[in-house]
Amino acid sequence: MVRFVMARLGWAVVTIALISGVTFFATNVVPSDPAKVALGKFATPEQVAAYRLQQGLDRPVAERYVEWVGHLAEGNWGTSVLSNIKVTQLVQPRLGRTLILGFGAMLIAVPLAFLVGVYAAQRTGKPSDVGLSLTALFVNSLPEFVVALGLLMLLGVKIPILPIESSGAAFGSDLQVPLAYVLPMLTLALVLTPYMARMVRANVRDISSHPFVRSAVLRGLQPTRIMWRHIVPNASLPVVNVIALSTAELVGGVVITESVFGFPGLGQLLVNSVSDKDIPVVQAIVLLIGAGYVLMNLLADVAVLALNPRLRT
Amino acid sequence: MNGDGNLKPTRREVLVYGAGALAALSISPLIAACATGSSTPSGKKGGTLKFGVNSGKSTDTFDPARALTSMPIVGGGMLYDNLLDMDVNWKLTPALASDYSPSSDVKTWTFKIRNGVQFHNGKTLTSDDVKAWYLHVLDKSNGPSGYGILHPILDPSGITTPDPTTIVFSLKEPDAFFGVKVAHYTLHIPAQGITDWVNAPVGTGPFKLKSFQPGTGFEVVRNPNYWQSGKPLLDGITCVNIPEQQTLVQAVLTGDVHVSTLVPSSSYASFDGSSTAQLIDLQSYSPFTFDVDTSIKPYSDPRVSKAMKMCIDRKKFLNIIFKDRGLVSADSLIPPSDPYYPKDLQPFPYDPEQAKSLLAAAGYANGFKDNLWTSTAYPYLDEAAAFGKEAWAVAKLNMTIQSVSNDAYIAAFLHAPIVMDYYLRLHPVTMFEQYYASTSDSNTTRLKDSQIDGWIKELKATVDVSKQQELSGEIIKRYNDIAAEIVPVHFGQYAARKKKITGLKINPMTDYDFRETALS
Numbered sequence A: 001m002v003r004f005v006m007a008r009l010g011w012a013v014v015t016i017a018l019i020s021g022v023t024f025f026a027t028n029v030v031p032s033d034p035a036k037v038a039l040g041k042f043a044t045p046e047q048v049a050a051y052r053l054q055q056g057l058d059r060p061v062a063e064r065y066v067e068w069v070g071h072l073a074e075g076n077w078g079t080s081v082l083s084n085i086k087v088t089q090l091v092q093p094r095l096g097r098t099l100i101l102g103f104g105a106m107l108i109a110v111p112l113a114f115l116v117g118v119y120a121a122q123r124t125g126k127p128s129d130v131g132l133s134l135t136a137l138f139v140n141s142l143p144e145f146v147v148a149l150g151l152l153m154l155l156g157v158k159i160p161i162l163p164i165e166s167s168g169a170a171f172g173s174d175l176q177v178p179l180a181y182v183l184p185m186l187t188l189a190l191v192l193t194p195y196m197a198r199m200v201r202a203n204v205r206d207i208s209s210h211p212f213v214r215s216a217v218l219r220g221l222q223p224t225r226i227m228w229r230h231i232v233p234n235a236s237l238p239v240v241n242v243i244a245l246s247t248a249e250l251v252g253g254v255v256i257t258e259s260v261f262g263f264p265g266l267g268q269l270l271v272n273s274v275s276d277k278d279i280p281v282v283q284a285i286v287l288l289i290g291a292g293y294v295l296m297n298l299l300a301d302v303a304v305l306a307l308n309p310r311l312r313t
Numbered sequence B: 001m002n003g004d005g006n007l008k009p010t011r012r013e014v015l016v017y018g019a020g021a022l023a024a025l026s027i028s029p030l031i032a033a034c035a036t037g038s039s040t041p042s043g044k045k046g047g048t049l050k051f052g053v054n055s056g057k058s059t060d061t062f063d064p065a066r067a068l069t070s071m072p073i074v075g076g077g078m079l080y081d082n083l084l085d086m087d088v089n090w091k092l093t094p095a096l097a098s099d100y101s102p103s104s105d106v107k108t109w110t111f112k113i114r115n116g117v118q119f120h121n122g123k124t125l126t127s128d129d130v131k132a133w134y135l136h137v138l139d140k141s142n143g144p145s146g147y148g149i150l151h152p153i154l155d156p157s158g159i160t161t162p163d164p165t166t167i168v169f170s171l172k173e174p175d176a177f178f179g180v181k182v183a184h185y186t187l188h189i190p191a192q193g194i195t196d197w198v199n200a201p202v203g204t205g206p207f208k209l210k211s212f213q214p215g216t217g218f219e220v221v222r223n224p225n226y227w228q229s230g231k232p233l234l235d236g237i238t239c240v241n242i243p244e245q246q247t248l249v250q251a252v253l254t255g256d257v258h259v260s261t262l263v264p265s266s267s268y269a270s271f272d273g274s275s276t277a278q279l280i281d282l283q284s285y286s287p288f289t290f291d292v293d294t295s296i297k298p299y300s301d302p303r304v305s306k307a308m309k310m311c312i313d314r315k316k317f318l319n320i321i322f323k324d325r326g327l328v329s330a331d332s333l334i335p336p337s338d339p340y341y342p343k344d345l346q347p348f349p350y351d352p353e354q355a356k357s358l359l360a361a362a363g364y365a366n367g368f369k370d371n372l373w374t375s376t377a378y379p380y381l382d383e384a385a386a387f388g389k390e391a392w393a394v395a396k397l398n399m400t401i402q403s404v405s406n407d408a409y410i411a412a413f414l415h416a417p418i419v420m421d422y423y424l425r426l427h428p429v430t431m432f433e434q435y436y437a438s439t440s441d442s443n444t445t446r447l448k449d450s451q452i453d454g455w456i457k458e459l460k461a462t463v464d465v466s467k468q469q470e471l472s473g474e475i476i477k478r479y480n481d482i483a484a485e486i487v488p489v490h491f492g493q494y495a496a497r498k499k500k501i502t503g504l505k506i507n508p509m510t511d512y513d514f515r516e517t518a519l520s
Helices: A002-029 A034-039 A045-055 A061-073 A087-122 A127-141 A144-158 A176-208 A211-218 A223-261 A266-276 A279-307 B010-014 B019-027 B070-079 B127-137 B144-150 B245-254 B265-272 B302-310 B314-322 B352-361 B381-393 B406-412 B428-436 B450-461 B465-482
Strands: B048-053 B084-086 B092-094 B097-102 B108-113 B159-163 B166-170 B207-213 B217-222 B236-241 B277-292 B326-328 B368-375 B397-404 B418-422 B486-498 B505-507 B511-513
Touching (some): A087 A266, A127 A176, A176 A223, A223 A266, B048 B070, B048 B245, B070 B217, B092 B097, B108 B127, B127 B159, B127 B166, B314 B381, B368 B381, B368 B406
Antiparallel strands (some): B217 B236
């Protein structure tokens, strides 16, 4: 198992290195000029040229990449070419908030998906199963911003119990801080739950037909015990990978959700930086997202290995 | 649109001159110090106001010379002061300058620095601080906005400080409107030697910075040593960025946010029916334009440009794009409501048949093709571009809409033949210098006309108000006749606020003046 984990870790490092290279070159070959964005449309060519020189934008891409990797290895993420602020200063506070948001959403979505999936699987073909399946399909088909605006109108405007904008996460005090997370977290959880719930339902149904389940029934075990001690753990294995893959969906969801609620996180910074062609900031965020995705998949592999003894032999 | 590709702060950004200077000069060249700050605000003290914007960028900075978007510009009004303040009627009042006076030829301007004004770090303001900042702005490498305002009329050597409370500006040419230039937000006066504009900007303003996260928001707290006694009333202000406009609107309607920047016209009706929130008229009719290149064919042919103007049904344009909140206009960057707008000037009539005849006479009976540049990065541009495309199609002018990203849109300015654009209301002389003058780098219609240039120079040199109005009228009429620029309407601008806020004043530079604002 240790060898397997080490091998996966090695591949993870290679993948992250590839992500960094692709990100750097992709963001540097797009036909745009951050100097123009920084100085505005009426900046003179001399001012633009001076700015490019000052920010090192006139040097070859490969040279800048090598320098960037070198600095990265020293823990220096570079400086925003537009604001001259260190990338770490821009990213760090937002990263923390976005991680809380993402993990919080997962903490809601995963148990909810299991509850809904198991409940539906136990009632296969009945109206409650059909109703839940249709609801899951419907919610799954809604874009994130529709879910976000729907929750905003419901819990922020019609039943005004939650703040409809999330600036409290950065500038709030006391209860304002946790409350600022609620609506974006619920949005992400709602977006993530349906697909996972459907996977749980399908796997629980599949495992329920296995001989060991019939044998457990015949031995007179309680249905609840059979479900939660025998069926669900076995049905969870494929779902673990689905949860890891949901990280990608989570990233997309975070970008949109943060914009809708004005949540001061990494997604909003990414949108701004892409729009302004602030390449060092984009590189840092994309690299962090890529690393997060790789890490989640690595953890999923390890979790599956831990849950399934047959894979360890 | 402003000089930086940002639509919202345009009025603030390029407002350079003001009629206040005219009014003041017409009374006397020696202007007595007004009682700025002597009035005692009556609102309840205390509380923190939440101010919502939707254009926050990670590029936001409290360097006044580089501030481009709403957040740092509005914030600049909280942290800093100018030598002079200016109100929405362009009236100037002394601020950090307790007194100011131009020479009889309006070529030399002397400002007396107010005694006892302290920066947030406790240092006393002197004329050297003012000189240092003006020299900073006059350095081209420190950003185009302030440089573009000052360098045409002022050299670094033209600034002298005979004593710590006096600064003298010897201009390169007469400028009756210099008083208004010093009220521009790029000429907010920070303390000398600031290098960290995010964490440690220091000014003399009514509030001090507590924290700032570019693109996210900032917090300011009351400056207890503010030179205007009794102000500000608020304990502090928290400015937050809410990119989604509908969320910002709902945040004001539900009371999460006390005051916002501009709200979209689609949400006006929501405020009409609200008992807790209302729209704020920013008292600014601003030109919405098709920037057409007058210097190239076919647009350099007056018959073609006139035909294009006559294809636009301006009333319909105003109704569809701005829900009738604005004014139909001749092709002038000065609104019809402005006292300098000539009363007898009418827009070219909507007449597609005559437009076709004009095009045929110019050799374009079968029309022509071109690209129309616009961007989703700013509101209304795409809708207006679609309107123009349909209108011109009647005369066989086939426009392909290029709706592009912000940077591509900015790159199109002064290069592409037709670009959708809008400006914010400026004093006429501002508009003339920035957008009508042949020598201006911001002349988006690329008109070069010696007669207009001569009139602008004459206008700046005279202190006779009636002469100024006459010259302004001539400039506006000639521009309407010979520039290919199309200005179908001037649109009204509205922000939003909770009704319970008191003492909120409109400021032409920073949108708001929060010094007398109270949460009651």
